[in-house]
Amino acid sequence: MSTTDPLLNSTFRERANEQLANTFLRTAVPKATDHAVATLRNRYRDHDYDGLRELGREIRERTVSDLERYLAELIAAFERNGIIVHRAADAAEAREHIRRICREEGARSVVKVKSMATEEIRLNPVLEEDGITVTETDLGEYVVQLDDDRPSHLIAPIIHKTKAEVRASLSKVAGRELPDDAAELTGFARGELRDAFMDADIGISGANFGIAETGTIVLVTNEGNGRMCTSLPRTHIALMGIERILPKMEDLAVLLPLIAGAGTGQLITTYVNMISGPRKPGEPDGPERMHVVMLDNGRRSLLGTKYEEALHCIRCGACQNVCPVYRQVGGHAYGWVYGGPIGAVLTPLFRGQHDGGELSQATSLCGSCDDICPVKIPLHHLLLSLRHDRTAAGEVPRHERIAATIWSWTWSTPLGYRLSARMGRVGLRALGMRRTAPRWSGPLARWTQGRAMPAPAKRPWHRRAR
Ligand code: SF4
Incomplete structure (x- = not known):
């Protein structure tokens, strides 16, 4: 790093x-x-949203607990569909695969769909070192790129920016002051991005899901950029975390409403792209070549551990x-x-x-x-x-370790617990909280600005229980 x-x-x-x-x-x-x-x-x-969540959990658990099998099925299906598969053990390998493909293609211009996996491997600087123009085409990611910033939310990359900041960034590109109107600003960005789509040699995307049964990449977006990036340039490269597999197409019927609902409250996103290989003879559009880079980067090391469930995440x-x-x-x-x-x-x-x-x-x-x-x-x-x-x-810092050890030791015996609870009660009374629940003043005031510290009960719970 x-x-x-x-x-x-x-x-x-x-x-x-x-x-x-x-x-x-x-x-x-x-x-x-x-x-x-x-x-x-x-x-x-x-x-029955909870029932749907349970189905989603069951699908993700079944898939991840047998990941190597589904991975082999997915790769075989990709290859049957004419997709060239690359395996990347870590971020450096993934970057090198993509850089090599771009060099082989003689690419000068790349357009990208929003992808946290490409952020994870820090792809853009490597391509830019090779003199390639990289354009993020999700509107939020485009602004992030203009500002040399980073996305701050999994699906809403510029949730932290004001409209005025976005306007200022786009105005710099325009070379004039753009109007303070969201539709106009979006229209300007659309015009800029349209040129980038038309000029691009390669489109790079992530993958929300890969369907092992059919060898299909699924992309869910709310802007049409995903479709443009994966169908207009002559080559499409998808970077996919090895855990983002669904065994069957029917599993998508569960996971699509879950990812859209949990992410934005939609029943389904505006665009759902299913890509099963490069353009076939006689087809009017689509890329001539398609590559998928399967990214491990620490994922495999979680299999079979107490952290395996972290791999169930669908990044909603x-x-x-x-x-x-x-x-x-x-x-x-x-x-x-x-x-x-x-x-x-x-x-x-x-x-x-x-x-x-x-x-x-x-x-x-x-x-x-x-x-x-x-x-x-x-x-x-x-x-x-x-x-x-x-x-x-x-x-953990030493003072935290000492405090936790004392706390653990004290609360491990009924006597220690009661004594410390009594001392706490005396302390709270001393702070003037005998009958009321006031806001604190002094250095601790900020803590109670949004909440009231409850006053201690007149008779402790233990005494009442006895
Ligand atoms: S981002 Fe991952 S962990 Fe967080 S709610 Fe969505 S699926 Fe669950």
């Missing part, structure tokens, strides 16, 4: 503090994510929408590609405890992420497990 890697150059606390100073982010992110969650709940009010972003930490600090605070609860799980698993381990502390363990996850990943259990691993790896 380069030295510009935020995960190596700063702590979560530093990054979070920086983001917390952004008052727009702290109102815009909760507003946008609340809307997505409310739409989901309204849409499925009269449906719903856990980010409900996470009280993400909603305040946004995606950049997590320091790598994936933010929110799933980011706090995947980052230490893919990057190691030393780089990403502290993210397991970036959670209130409220369990909201578990409740909304469309494939029922027990995120907060995984986060707790990662905290244990972090302690075992000696990555």
Whole structure:
């Protein structure tokens, strides 16, 4: 990783503090994510959404627990369909495969569909080093690229930006002041991107799912850019995490509404592209050649471990929408590609405890992420497990270790628990909370700005129970 890697150059606390100073982010992110969650709940009010989630969980569990078999089936089906398959053990190998294909094609211009996997391997700088013009064609990703920024949400990359910021970025490209109107701004970007589609030698996409039965890549988008990138250029390269497999086409009937519903509250996304190989003789459109790069990059190492369920993730972003930490600090605070609860799980698993381990502390363990996850990943259990691993790896600061040891020792005996509870009660009384639930003042005031510290009960629970 380069030295510009935020995960190596700063702590979560530093990054979070920086983001917390952004008052727009702290109102815009909760507003946008609340809307997505409310739409989901309204849409499925009269449906058995939990039953659908259970079906999704069962499909993902069955697939991932037998991943090597489905992977072999998928690769065989891809090859039957004329797709050239490449295997990448890590990010460097994936980048090299894609760079080599671009060189062989003599590519000067590449268009891309939004793909977190390509963010994960940091693809764009490598292609740009070769003099290739890379254009992100998802509107949000296009703005991220113009600003030399990073996406801050799995499906809403510029959730952290104001309309004025977007307008300023697009105005720079236009060389004039664009009107303060979302439709006009989008229209301008559409015009720019249309030229990029027409000029591109290669289209690069990710893959939401790969169907083992038929050798089909499935892309779900709400902009038409996915279809343009995968059908206009003469070559299409898809980068796919090895876990993003569904055994059969019928499984898509479950996973499509789940990914659309959990992500944006839609029953189905505006575009669902199913791509089963390059253009066949007699077909009027589609690429002449198609490659799929199968990315491992740490995924296989989770198979058969207590973290295998992290591979069930379908990257819908719903856990980010409900996470009280993400909603305040946004995606950049997590320091790598994936933010929110799933980011706090995947980052230490893919990057190691030393780089990403502290993210397991970036959670209130409220369990909201578990409740909304469309494939029922027990995120907060995984986060707790990662905290244990972090302690075992000696990555926890000494003062935290000492405090936790004293706490554990004290609460391991009834006497210790009662004594400490009594001391706490005395302490809270001393803070003036005997009968009321006031807001704190002084250095702790900010904590009670949005919540009231409950006053201690007159008779402790233990005494009443006795
Ligand atoms: S963990 Fe669940 S909710 Fe979060 S992105 Fe993955 S599938 Fe969606």
